Amino acid sequence: MKPECIFCKIVAGQAPAAKVAESEHALAFMDLFPSVEGHTLIIPKRHYDDVFGADDETLADVHRLVRRVAIAMDRALAPDGLMMFQLNRAAAGQTVFHYHAHLVPRSAGSELRIHGRGMADAAALAAIAARIAAAMPD
Numbered sequence: 001m002k003p004e005c006i007f008c009k010i011v012a013g014q015a016p017a018a019k020v021a022e023s024e025h026a027l028a029f030m031d032l033f034p035s036v037e038g039h040t041l042i043i044p045k046r047h048y049d050d051v052f053g054a055d056d057e058t059l060a061d062v063h064r065l066v067r068r069v070a071i072a073m074d075r076a077l078a079p080d081g082l083m084m085f086q087l088n089r090a091a092a093g094q095t096v097f098h099y100h101a102h103l104v105p106r107s108a109g110s111e112l113r114i115h116g117r118g119m120a121d122a123a124a125l126a127a128i129a130a131r132i133a134a135a136m137p138d
């Protein structure tokens, strides 16, 4: 754990997050600054700044959870499309330097945005997290 890292604090239960699902090495929760409703992050529980420092076993587990959350989002939110992306280093648009994959439901014809503009309401995030969590595959 990196003491000043907000995602490490979420893993440790020292910062709030609307959790969706977890696995042995990974945690999924709602982005606090969603680009659209349903924007979810999947992170390794162990701190890695980005893809360059992460190990294969952890990333495999993270991306197994990405796929399971994607299935749940498709069931729960029925988006027209589902965008998956992962950014490394500031020049690529990374803003939190703890590895994370994004899942963003997409509506046909909607504007493409990477990051949200404002902080979401905690109750709204908890409600959508519960909807996705209820649709998780076994």
Ligand SMILES: [Zn+2]
Pocket: 001, 002, 005, 006, 007, 008, 009, 046, 047, 048, 097, 098
């Ligand atoms: Zn961290």
